[in-house]
Amino acid sequence: MLDFAFWAPVFGGGLVAGASGGLLSVYIVGMRIPFIGVCVAHAALAGAVFGSLAGLSGHMLMLPAMGGAMAMSLALGLADPRRVRMDANIVMGLLFSITMGLAFLGFGLFGVLGKNDAEVRSLLWGSPFCSWGDVRLMAAVAVGLALFVIIFAKEMRAILFSRTEAQAAGIRATGVWTGFLILTAAVLTVNFQTVGGLMIYSLISNPAAAAFQLVRGNRNAIALSMLFGAASGFGGFAISAMTDLPAGAVIVLVSSFIVMVAAIIGHFAHKFRRPATDR
Amino acid sequence: MTFQAAIHAENLRVHYGKRDILNLPLLSVPVGQMAALLGPNGAGKSTFLRCLLGMEHRMQGDVYVQGKRVGSVGAGGIARLRRGIGYVPQQLPAHSEMPLTVREVVAIGRTGIAGLFGPLRGKDWRIVDEWIARLGLCDVSARGFNRISGGQQRKALIAKAMVQQPGLLLLDEPTANLDLGWRERMIEVIEDLYQSAGLTVVLVCHELEVLPPSCQRVIVLQDGRLLEDGPCADVLRDDLITSLYGAGLSVIRNGRRWAVAPGEAVNA
Known part of the structure; x- marks a missing residue:
């Protein structure tokens, strides 16, 4: 029998993490920058590692983690693609390698200083020991993200199409994009402890990858992606609770299964749609 | 300072290191004119359009677009300026x-x-x-x-x-990678827009075939410098095309449309 008092906040956390990850994924996959997930997550990890080395623990580790993630988001948002003359994925690759290097340098320092790194290591893989307080925090950040996406829906749609084109059309793209990245950092950081830094990557790429197979249009894609994300988060924890399998791994497999099913349905649906014509 | 011109560029210079990408002492396009920017690859045509949009960070000199000076306005001002410019880029946005x-x-x-x-x-x-x-x-x-x-x-x-x-439409090779049928349809669209909307149009192109009938002026750039500027009939000469693209090319005129073909020209 499941201990619902223990599992209820975990399922709630899975739902919220999945839905907010699904919302993020529409923009991240839409702009072809899924690497941003590991990039920001490793910046948060580096922040948490050095926070732990400085003596912080428990929820206080969230502060340096958030600091690292925010710094990364600001760097990515303010890096003008025309000025740096590098593809966004190359910039992320550079920043990712720096933050990963810092994080693992920090892990090495635990041994040098004779400290225990178990708490920060759990951030890599996540932990289902999630309280209603954690869920409320995750929900608050998710609501913030949803409000931002509603308020700046048309600007985000333009940025999705092309950030340079959006700027050329007189849209304040840099400010809106940087705001979105800061909220991305916040969502990833608060979901960190539950889903894990590595596993969250699947929640910010797979739901939109599945939704894009099935629907057209901004709103439809967002709604379906959030639904797939929530199903992956909730389903992953539910299967984990019933089978004792590791939650993070099950979430990844559930979301990947959804992508596979969506791709098969999408493949057959395209066959019945009209082909592109030159008129 | 305001200008009647839709575009007025003075001492416009864009350089990467010591190399000049664009160097235009004076170039002006009056309100309501359709002008074509012609020139080989690397002539500075697209760079000029980016200067007009305030998207060229290495730009020096004075550029006025629809009476507003590009570069002297802040982020909000440049966004407002861009809202009055319709821009169609050379490349389709990445898939x-x-x-x-x-x-x-x-x-x-x-x-x-x-x-x-x-x-x-x-x-x-x-x-x-x-x-x-x-x-x-x-x-x-x-x-x-x-x-x-x-x-x-x-x-x-x-x-x-x-x-x-917009009051100003910037078209950067709008017929690139289109087949002949689509190219002609695009020329019709541009001609119709110009005739009906009363716009100033600046059209960047490589080929004379894409000049719409209403195009009144051709500005030829080479290596970032102004080579020729004037009415189509004055500028589009065999010797100019030969100097730009190589020997053995002739300009063909058919009414208000233009083309280039190898060999001797037989004009309609």
Whole structure:
């Protein structure tokens, strides 16, 4: 029998993490920058590692983690693609390698200083020991993200199409994009402890990858992606609770299964749609 | 300082290191004129358009677009300036994974005008639908932008520029990679826009074949410098085309349309 008092906040956390990850994924996959997930997550990890080395623990580790993630988001948002003359994925690759290097340098320092790194290591893989307080925090950040996406829906749609084109059309793209990245950092950081830094990557790429197979249009894609994300988060924890399998791994497999099913349905649906014509 | 000209550039210089990409002592385009920017690859044509949009960070000199000085206005000012310029880029935006519909892509042109907060209103969508209809995109307006043909995508980008209700339209090789049929349809669209909307149009192109009948002026750039500037009949000469693109080419004129062919010209 499941201990619902223990599992209820975990399922709630899975739902919220999945839905907010699904919302993020529409923009991240839409702009072809899924690497941003590991990039920001490793910046948060580096922040948490050095926070732990400085003596912080428990929820206080969230502060340096958030600091690292925010710094990364600001760097990515303010890096003008025309000025740096590098593809966004190359910039992320550079920043990712720096933050990963810092994080693992920090892990090495635990041994040098004779400290225990178990708490920060759990951030890599996540932990289902999630309280209603954690869920409320995750929900608050998710609501913030949803409000931002509603308020700046048309600007985000333009940025999705092309950030340079959006700027050329007189849209304040840099400010809106940087705001979105800061909220991305916040969502990833608060979901960190539950889903894990590595596993969250699947929640910010797979739901939109599945939704894009099935629907057209901004709103439809967002709604379906959030639904797939929530199903992956909730389903992953539910299967984990019933089978004792590791939650993070099950979430990844559930979301990947959804992508596979969506791709098969999408493949057959395209066959019945009209082909592109030159008129 | 304001100008009657839609575009006025003085001592405009763009350089990467010691190499000049663009060096124009004076270039002006009056309001309501259609001018073509011609020249070989690397002549500085697209760079000039980026200067007009305030998107060229290495720009020096004075550039006025529709009476406003590019470079002296802040981020808000440059955004307002760009909202009055319809810009159709040379390259189609990189294939986005997001299945945006054609109507959503066209609506991007209204986004800056509608302001930072709040959605597009009924009036904005009416303008979007009007231009979709005018450019013959009604049948594909609900389809994914990535699922329509290259010619239809170009039309959608022109519609996106036109919903801004611009005073100045910048077209950077709008017929690039289009087949002959689509090229002619695009020329018709540009000609119709110019005749009916009373715009100033600057058209960047490589080929004389794409000059619309109403094009009154040709500005020829080479290595970032002004080589020739004047009416089509004065500028489009065999010797100029030969100096730009090599020997053995002749200019052919058929009414108000132009073309280049190898060998001796037989003009209609």
